[in-house]
Amino acid sequence: MSKATMNINFMGARKPLGILSLLLVVASVVLLVTRGLNLGLDFTGGTTVVVKSPVDVELSQARADLAASGFTDAVVQHYGSPKEVNVRVAPKDGANADEVGYDVFAALKLHNEELELLKVEFVGPQVGDELRDESGTAMLLALGLMMIYVWFRFSNKFGVATVVALFHDVIIVLGIFSLVQWPFDLTVLAAVLALIGYSLNDSIVVADRIREDFRNSRQNEPEKIINSAVNATFSRTINTSLTTLLVLVALYFFGGEVMRAFSEALLVGVFVGTYSSIYVVSNILFMMKVSKEDFLIPEPEEIEEMP
Amino acid sequence: MTRYPRWKFFLLLAALVVCGLYALPNLYPDAPAIQISHADAGGEVNEMTRQRVLSALDTAGLQHGPGETVGTSLLVRLSDTEAQLRARELASETLGDNYVVALNLAATTPDWLRSIGASPMNLGLDLRGGVHFLLQVDMDAVVSSRMEAWAGNAKLTLRDAGVRYRNVDVDGTTLTVTFADQVAADAARAPLRQALDKFTMKPAGDGPETVLVLNDSALKEMQDYAVDQNRTALNKRVNELGVAEAVVQRQGADRIVVQLPGIQDASQARRILGRTATLEFRLVDNGVSAARLRTGMAPPGLEFFPFKGQEGRIVALNKSKIATGDQVIDARMGFDQQSGSPEVNVTLDADGAKRMQRITGKNVGNPMGVLFIETKTDVKKVEGDDGKMMDKMISTTDKYVINVATIQDTLGSRFRITGLDNPAEASELALLLRAGSLAAPVSIVEERTVGPSLGAENIEAGLKSMALGLALVLVFMIAWYKLFGIIANVALLGNLVIIIGIMSLIPGATLTLPGIAGIVLTVGMAVDANVLIFERIKEDLRRGLNPRQAIEEGYARAFTTILDANITTLIVAVILFAAGTGSVQGFAVTLFIGILTSMFTAIIGTRAMAEMIYGRGARAPAKLSI
Numbered sequence: 001m002s003k004a005t006m007n008i009n010f011m012g013a014r015k016p017l018g019i020l021s022l023l024l025v026v027a028s029v030v031l032l033v034t035r036g037l038n039l040g041l042d043f044t045g046g047t048t049v050v051v052k053s054p055v056d057v058e059l060s061q062a063r064a065d066l067a068a069s070g071f072t073d074a075v076v077q078h079y080g081s082p083k084e085v086n087v088r089v090a091p092k093d094g095a096n097a098d099e100v101g102y103d104v105f106a107a108l109k110l111h112n113e114e115l116e117l118l119k120v121e122f123v124g125p126q127v128g129d130e131l132r133d134e135s136g137t138a139m140l141l142a143l144g145l146m147m148i149y150v151w152f153r154f155s156n157k158f159g160v161a162t163v164v165a166l167f168h169d170v171i172i173v174l175g176i177f178s179l180v181q182w183p184f185d186l187t188v189l190a191a192v193l194a195l196i197g198y199s200l201n202d203s204i205v206v207a208d209r210i211r212e213d214f215r216n217s218r219q220n221e222p223e224k225i226i227n228s229a230v231n232a233t234f235s236r237t238i239n240t241s242l243t244t245l246l247v248l249v250a251l252y253f254f255g256g257e258v259m260r261a262f263s264e265a266l267l268v269g270v271f272v273g274t275y276s277s278i279y280v281v282s283n284i285l286f287m288m289k290v291s292k293e294d295f296l297i298p299e300p301e302e303i304e305e306m307p
Numbered sequence: 308m309t310r311y312p313r314w315k316f317f318l319l320l321a322a323l324v325v326c327g328l329y330a331l332p333n334l335y336p337d338a339p340a341i342q343i344s345h346a347d348a349g350g351e352v353n354e355m356t357r358q359r360v361l362s363a364l365d366t367a368g369l370q371h372g373p374g375e376t377v378g379t380s381l382l383v384r385l386s387d388t389e390a391q392l393r394a395r396e397l398a399s400e401t402l403g404d405n406y407v408v409a410l411n412l413a414a415t416t417p418d419w420l421r422s423i424g425a426s427p428m429n430l431g432l433d434l435r436g437g438v439h440f441l442l443q444v445d446m447d448a449v450v451s452s453r454m455e456a457w458a459g460n461a462k463l464t465l466r467d468a469g470v471r472y473r474n475v476d477v478d479g480t481t482l483t484v485t486f487a488d489q490v491a492a493d494a495a496r497a498p499l500r501q502a503l504d505k506f507t508m509k510p511a512g513d514g515p516e517t518v519l520v521l522n523d524s525a526l527k528e529m530q531d532y533a534v535d536q537n538r539t540a541l542n543k544r545v546n547e548l549g550v551a552e553a554v555v556q557r558q559g560a561d562r563i564v565v566q567l568p569g570i571q572d573a574s575q576a577r578r579i580l581g582r583t584a585t586l587e588f589r590l591v592d593n594g595v596s597a598a599r600l601r602t603g604m605a606p607p608g609l610e611f612f613p614f615k616g617q618e619g620r621i622v623a624l625n626k627s628k629i630a631t632g633d634q635v636i637d638a639r640m641g642f643d644q645q646s647g648s649p650e651v652n653v654t655l656d657a658d659g660a661k662r663m664q665r666i667t668g669k670n671v672g673n674p675m676g677v678l679f680i681e682t683k684t685d686v687k688k689v690e691g692d693d694g695k696m697m698d699k700m701i702s703t704t705d706k707y708v709i710n711v712a713t714i715q716d717t718l719g720s721r722f723r724i725t726g727l728d729n730p731a732e733a734s735e736l737a738l739l740l741r742a743g744s745l746a747a748p749v750s751i752v753e754e755r756t757v758g759p760s761l762g763a764e765n766i767e768a769g770l771k772s773m774a775l776g777l778a779l780v781l782v783f784m785i786a787w788y789k790l791f792g793i794i795a796n797v798a799l800l801g802n803l804v805i806i807i808g809i810m811s812l813i814p815g816a817t818l819t820l821p822g823i824a825g826i827v828l829t830v831g832m833a834v835d836a837n838v839l840i841f842e843r844i845k846e847d848l849r850r851g852l853n854p855r856q857a858i859e860e861g862y863a864r865a866f867t868t869i870l871d872a873n874i875t876t877l878i879v880a881v882i883l884f885a886a887g888t889g890s891v892q893g894f895a896v897t898l899f900i901g902i903l904t905s906m907f908t909a910i911i912g913t914r915a916m917a918e919m920i921y922g923r924g925a926r927a928p929a930k931l932s933i
Contacts, residue, residue, distance in 0.1 A: 253772070
């Protein structure tokens with residue numbers, strides 16, 4: 001029955017793809033440095049107002065009304081449909097920062113009596129700064145703990161390889177967010193952190209198999225072993241990515257405006273994560289000259305309670 | 308029968324039944340309602356009031372429930388949130404200022420479910436609408452006001468000890484006492500050390516002075532106290548608003564979160580919460596000449612304040628406070644029995660009462676003033692140390708005297724504030740006093756309002772995408788893994804029931820939109836464990852193992868991989884919860900629960916089903932449907 005076993009030479013394309021990864025990461029870093037992220041209200045502070053109207057809203061009219069009320073710097077966008085508008089204003093000095101939202105609403109209401117206020121969010125600049133620092137810390141902490149865990153469960157080489165893969169994924173997803181200027185808010189941050197979990201999940205399944213094959217096979221040729229491990233787990237990798245993608249697509253199209261950026265981040269992330277679990281991890285392992293000796297330690301723990 | 312341990316079947320069954328039972332109430336969503344309570348605490352809503360409200364609703368053609376009594380208030384159910392808003396307006400108009408009409412939600416869970424403590428999941432503000440505030444407690448104000456008090460304490464101690472001093476200066480958390488000579492400085496050390504035991508005495512400098520620095524532990528204790536006191540006061544105010552399921556929580560060192568589900572009028576809520584007013588009772592000094600009052604330069608120990616509503620009238624108050632607003636435990640509006648003029652009857656706590664008694668006892672016939680302190684906070688651009696413009700919170704404080712009354716007798720824990728202009732003013736003062744004043748000014752650093760219609764849309768969108776995503780995954784699994792796909796699907800659905808059951812069981816868990824995203828994502832990732840197992844089984848079959856061995860091997864060998872892979876995601880969920888706020892935490896909670904339950908159902912659940920179909924008791928299967 002071994003005919004059914006897949007045997008694609010994944011590792012053949014290892015070098016060009018490694019270069020591609022490197023280029024993508026560099027490009028993302030350049031983008032992040034030069035262009036930055038389109039940080040949402042959570043991170044910048046300011047006021048967001050979302051309104052709904054029974055008729056389509058003319059953005060130019062809304063902008064004019066806002067400018068007349070002194071909100072010249074307001075960002076005015078349609079929110080999901082032409083009947084809903086999202087207005088963002090920077091933190092304003094002067095009186096009553098938390099009342100800006102109602103002033104914005106009042107200004108918009110001038111030419112649209114029936115306007116309904118859906119959402120007002122005001123975030124002080126202090127909170128914004130803190131959130132940015134805390135989120136950065138959270139992300140680094142997550143990556144650090146991952147590395148320790150993998151190090152502990154596998155070997156130091158795997159630890160480095162999976163964490164490099166994670167950095168690779170996170171940087172590329174952030175790079176894409178920077179390129180397309182999708183809004184980056186707390187929900188997207190949650191998505192990026194979820195992506196870390198997902199991508200690592202993927203990498204570990206492959207890594208687990210690589211370790212197993214190194215231990216069980218007599219030959220000691222990394223390229224062949226890694227290739228067979230990737231092949232053996234390939235259908236699982238694809239199927240899991242597929243089910244996750246199916247759900248994300250549903251979320252993207254039907255989850256509403258709030259979930260859009262979240263699903264965008266994860267959609268991109270699943271692709272990048274799947275790719276990195278195959279190519280980035282193995283590339284790093286090659287570079288660090290992984291060999292049978294790395295797994296000579298006897299399997300430390302047989303888990304007692306088998307299902 | 309099967310060799311698969313029987314207790315695992317029972318565990319599965321028990322988990323499903325219990326979680327299913329507790330998940331059930333979610334099929335009975337809370338109904339919109341208005342809650343009417345008397346503006347005075349303890350006041351009841353009587354039958355006549357009920358009739359008045361109901362007939363007003365009937366006239367407007369709004370569908371409503373009969374109105375039920377909940378504690379001392381009345382709850383009227385309505386058909387939808389729009390009717391609810393309209394009904395609140397109507398009820399407020401009909402009943403006037405004596406009643407508080409709040410938006411509320413009425414449970415529709417059947418009694419037998421309620422009797423076992425089952426209730427629907429808490430919905431986050433993004434799913435049902437409401438207002439969220441994040442308030443920042445102004446710690447500088449706390450510190451400086453307490454340091455002033457300690458400075459006063461130091462002076463008193465020195466006076467009592469008969470030590471002459473020149474000056475007591477406050478700088479941050481440091482008190483510097485200067486003396487005329489070294490002898491006095493030395494004499495002061497012992498009494499100061501005893502009176503100010505929360506301070507550390509620093510070695511004296513060149514001159515005859517003593518430097519006292521507040522201990523870090525005392526500083527922290529003071530700040531904790533201030534935040535907690537503010538939280539309690541805000542909690543009381545929220546209760547005065549009559550909001551159901553309101554949340555008032557401390558967040559971090561100096562912040563307080565207030566969530567008011569169902570409230571739409573953020574400005575009303577802000578008026579009541581953000582009113583960072585406090586009161587102080589102080590002695591009035593009538594010995595200051597009118598000319599001196601006009602200069603605005605108060606003599607030592609006194610402070611000048613304007614009198615509210617009386618242009619040009621200045622009152623000289625003693626710096627030391629008899630009692631402060633946070634010592635008030637009850638305050639009610641009433642009317643003077645002789646003159647019929649409005650008054651406020653105040654009750655103080657033990658500490659306040661003791662001071663009040665001591666000081667008023669010595670000052671019968673003298674006037675006592677009530678000082679009203681209100682703080683507003685603005686964000687201003689200022690130039691930082693590095694020359695860059697930065698935002699800074701700047702608080703401005705208004706202080707004015709609202710009432711001066713002559714002390715007729717020694718006052719104890721109860722006394723009256725008279726001289727108020729009208730009943731409305733008296734009732735407002737009573738409310739403010741009753742709601743407890745804030746120990747420190749707070750400012751709103753974050754405010755989010757979500758309209759009820761957006762909340763409903765969010766729920767609908769969340770559920771729709773969840774249903775569609777689930778359906779797609781179910782179809783895919785059957786198409787790819789046939790009978791085993793069906794097994795995985797049953798496990799997946801069981802998993803959902805268990806997640807919802809657990810979310811409903813945990814008291815603090817709140818479902819938010821990101822939370823729904825977390826569940827949706829778990830649906831996508833939950834099948835991963837099964838995909839891993841099934842691919843292993845397929846592989847083992849290809850290697851030539853018989854079906855039973857393949858199942859055995861597949862589950863055994865996939866197990867460690869699944870464990871490794873899921874533990875890492877659990878770590879992420881924990882970090883998300885620890886480092887995140889609000890919405891991110893909601894996502895983390897569902898992700899965490901989802902991973903645990905999916906491991907449970909995907910490993911134990913599917914194995915149990917596979918054993919039932921291809922188990923040892925049955926005839927050895929020749930082929931697996933996978």
